[in-house]
Structure formats: C-alpha cells, structure tokens
Amino acid sequence: MGKIYPKEKIRDIGFIAHIDAGKTTTTERVLFYTGITHKIGIIDEGTTTMDWMVQERERGVTITSAATTCFWTPSYREKDPNYEHRINIIDTPGHIDFTAEVQRSLRVLDGAVVIFDGVAGVESQSETVWRQADKYKVPRMCFINKMDRMGVDYEKAFKSIKERLTPNALAVNIPIGAEGNFEGVIDLISMKAIYFEGEQGEIITLKEIPSDLVEKVEKYKKVFIEKIVEQDEKVLTEYLEEGKEPTAEKIREILRKATISGKIIPVFCGSSFRNKGIQPLLDGIVEYLPSPQDLPPVEGIHPKTEEKIVRHSDDNEPFSALVFKVANDPYVGSLSFFRVYSGVFKKGNYLLNASKSEQERIGRLLQMHSNRREELEEVRAGDIAATVGLKNTGTGDTLCDPSNPIILEQIEFPEPVISIKVEPQTKTDQEKMSLVLKKLSEEDPTFKAKSDQETSETVISGMGEFHLEILVDRMKREFNLNVKTGRPQVAYKETIKKAVESEGKYIRQSGGRGQYGHVLLRLEPLERGKGFEFADIIKGGAIPKEFIPAVEKGIREALERGILAGYPVSDVKVTLYDGSFHDVDSSDFAFKIAGSMAFQDGAKKADPVILEPIMKLEVVIPEKYLGDLTGDLSSKRGSIESIFDRGMTKVIEAKVPLAEMFGFATKIRSLTEGRGVFTMEFDHYKEVPFNIAQEIMGKAESKLEKES
C-alpha cells in the first residue's frame, strides 16, 4: 500500500493554458523530473504519456481530464525526506467548447499553473480560462514558457499578464538570456543563477548572478521585496524603519499565504522544450499552492432534508467524494475519477451515490500514473483516484458514506446547442452506433444523441463545432465506428403558446382482429426550461390502466418529431382526461397511435412556435474597436446588456442568438486585429422572430421534399 501523506503535503492541481502554449510538454517534463517517466516524450512526435487518446496525440490537444500522481521534494530541501509532497495533476482542456471538461476540472482542483507562450503572452483562451478560474476562486501561479523561442520577450509577456489578467502578478524568477541564448533563471529569493545541465536538464547548478544582469535583477528584486513586505504589517515596519529584509523562509511563508488568498500570483519562467525552469516551477507548486487543508471546507446538502452540510478535509469525518470524470479505458473499461473531500474509504465496501440514491460496491481503487495504474487499498480526504465498473454513476455525482448521506454542490452543465446528422457507413456501423453513442454521452454530459426511428436518422448535439468534431473522431478511433456527418446546425426546439383540447382516434374494424384506441388530451404551455410533463386523470376506467403508458409513449414520440419544422417539442404539459376502449380490439399499439395523433393535431392548433438558443456573450476589446463591435452585434439581433472597463480594455456583455454566431471568432479577429477575445455560453431558449421562423420552416420543408 502506498505511503500516507499528511494533508499539508498534498497538492491537487492542474495546468491550464491556451492551446499550444506548452501544457502537454510542461506536464511531460514534470512527470519526468518527478521520476515517473524515464524518457522524455516529444509532443511533435506524438509520444507523450499524458495524452493517452490517439486523436489527442495527432492534434496535440489535450481533451480528456485524466488525473496523474507524482511526488516532489523542493530542490533546496532535497536532503530532508520529510519534505516529499504528493502532487495530483488533473488534466484540463484549453478549448472553450469543452466547457464541461474545464468546469469539472476547475471544480475539483485546489490550485492551478497557468502556462503562457513567451512570444504570444496572454492569448484569448488564457483569458477565458483565467476568468473561469476566477469564478471558482482557484489560487494560481503563472509560467512564462518558450523562453527559447525566436522573438520571445519576457518583459512584454509579463506585462501582458499584469495588464490583461491581474495586477497581482509578481516575478519570482527571471530569465538569463533569451531565444537561442536562454540559459537558465535567476531566483529572486536566493538571488542565485540556476542552470540546468545534463542531457535532460536534470542537474541543477547554482551560480552567482552574471555581472551583466545584476542591475536588472536588482530592479526586479526591489519590486519583489516591496510586494512581499506589504503583506505583513510587522515585516513591513522592520523593512521601512530598519531596512531589514525578511529571511528566505519568511518570504516563502508570506508568499504562500498571499498566493492562496489570491493577493499575489507568482510568475515563473522557462522553456519546457529545452528542459529549463521546470524544477523551480515544481518547487513553487509545493511551496505556494494550497494543500486541501488550506481551503474552506466543502459544502453540500442532505439528499432528503436538503439541510446544508459542511465537510472538512479530514480523515475522521464521514466519507464524501465527487465524481468529476467518467472515461472508457480500452483496458479496464469504464473508469470513474473522483476527488475525495472528507473521510477514508477502504475498497470492497459499499458507497452511496447520493445523487442517484443507489449504492455501489467499490471493488477496486486505482491511482493513475501517466503510464501505469496502481491498485490502492484505501483513499483519504484530498486524494484523487479512480474506480472501475460503476453501473449508474455519472460525472458530477456524489459518492459518500451510506449512513452519512450528502450531495456536494452539483456541477451545472449547459445545454448542447449545436447538432449534426450522423449516418453509419456500413451495416456493422449501424449495429453498434447506438451503444457507442450511449457510452459517449455517459462520459460527457454536454453531448447528446437522438435517433428518429421512422427516418432512421441520428442527430448528435454538443457545445460547439470542435466539440462534435472530436467526438466523431473518437467514434472512429476508439470504437471503429465510421459515420458520415452533415453540416453543423443550431439545435432549435419547438413549443406551444396556447392551451387546447384534442382528440385522437385509431379505429380499424374490417374483418379479423381490429384496432381500437381513443384518447382525449389537454395540451398546455409550461414555463421555459420545464421540459415535458404528462398527467393521467382518467376516471371510471374510460381507458384501462394498462394502456396508459402506451398513450404516453405515443405522445413522447410525437414530441420528438416536432410540429413545425421537425425540432423536438419542449415545455409542454399533456393531460389525458378521457377516451374509450374496445374489449377485443384495443391494444398498446392502437393507444400509442391514438396518443400520437391527438398530440399532433392538438399542437398544430395551439399556436406552435420555434425556439432558438440565445447565448450569453462577453467580448473584451481595446476601446477603439467598441463602435465596430456594438454595430456588428446589433446587426446580429444581439442585445447589449452592459459595457464597462476592465483594466485598459472595454468589456461588452450581450445576449445573441447562436444562429448568428457562426464565424464570429474569425470576424472578431479581423475586426480588432487579433486583440479582441470573447467567451460564449448558452443562456436560454427564446421564440424566434416570425420571418426567421418562416425561413427555418422553409428549409425543413425543402429538406423533406428532397428526401422523399
């Protein structure tokens, strides 16, 4: 069994970054120096160990949120084994379409390292994830990577962090040289030059600061010390009145506290690719990012009484854990990754899935290292681990001690808003498609699949074009399922605006056994977002109980078929209030058809309308582009809700129909010369204006004509 680490020596962290800033390379180097992998994988050759899904390797984009464990003792404390820490790295995707992945990982990590490309500085996605990390109050450090790249400019990159992200950024080490002459870093605490020697930068040598850098270092050191002493009244007085600088130990203590509270964001630099600057970054993770105990206790509710419950990161409290990822692994099957918030759990026992009110036996506990799995006997507060073969546990569910039930704060996932048609290529593809789609939607709550039995057409929906593209790619690679895809479409819905009553009769009585189903329904609009409700208020056996489920089934099928343009109907209540039956001829089949007919007829008379997804948009741009942007947004049927200043930039908050947003990324780039960034997420469904509804219905009709 693994060694038990005291809570203060555990770090649950993630690396977050704009795509291509070097997250994969940095993680890879971290795993190398912490002794887990012995040969450095080069991302360009597709051999890294963290990106274990093939298409991620090919694209060089990290998509799934796997968790990896490694161990580190700060370099300057090497001789003391008591300083060994366990670092659990939760992998986070950088692309905004992977909202669910980003949110679920931010939700369970305690601290993050944000990686920047030293040439590009702050990029749009780094700004997006930065804001998401703000929302989850995640303490952070920065790493300015690629100091060896042509055109790198440390000061400019540092300034972009300070101006665009946070005034609290503070350099902890600075580069020696740049581009091809980048040699190492100067640590502003020890005031030593650190060089990384040996074949893979594994040998650290400390030297005096090169004379040509002394002046520059003094400048940074002054800023550094002033910011540090400001954090502590007593230290500040000693510094101002006696000119006394705090000791290295004291500086680290102050910096740790300030990082955890977000008052300081330590900034490191280096080049992952050239194996320089990683060990000091690891030292920083251990020294400055919080342990599970440094953060406020987690809150949840009792599943029955809904009373608020608090759990501390303590082995003596009842067990509670949050499942943040379900993945299908080619070797072990379905893997559920979870973060333990409190208590201890030994394998072989039962846990309650409080979100689903079901118990599950946990037969195996696994800790994932980048290239192997370790079987654990138990897990404790602060641990990140995985288990295998849970039947009904999904992402976001709480696992807990059955006698102390708790539901931890749920992760709220947005609704999928973009759809594409998928068509199996061969008969074998057709046979396995539904199973594959089921597996993928269990893993990813923002991915949905729907098949129309009549037209045998299948539509998948997700958060964005890139999201769906990756999922289609995974179907091919992981499940060998080949599909043809259509063009991305907005996921419209339909609903009704008026309450109506309606009748459905399916009666066939010509020779042999006949058919007899007869229902009377009331259709009413429901509040937006309420979905579908069915009520049965039949009295006196006008329809025998056994046929009622068939009526509901018929209605549900009709809902899926739509009223106006073939989009699913939502926010409707249907009440079955009367009908009749025949002793011999009535059947489930007849009642299903009667239910479906009654709904279809009724819905047409109930003022049906089409609904479209409206997105919440935030655009951040330099002031001079404000006019162009607001103009563009109003031409897109957008409504601007507010405009305010953030640092040197303007922020526009608006609501815009998704249908108008295809190609916006390119548009904003050209409109603002690459300076504008935006984030967009689903907000609500809203009735489309008349002329646009006509257009959508026209398209649906011509599609039907073409197909018939």
Ligand code: GDP
């Ligand atoms: P990710 O998308 O953030 O995971 O970034 P990767 O780690 O895949 O890196 C993107 C590209 O940048 C790859 O071609 C890397 O080889 C390259 N890269 C990463 N770190 C460095 C670095 O320190 N210096 C240079 N010059 N290139 C780097």
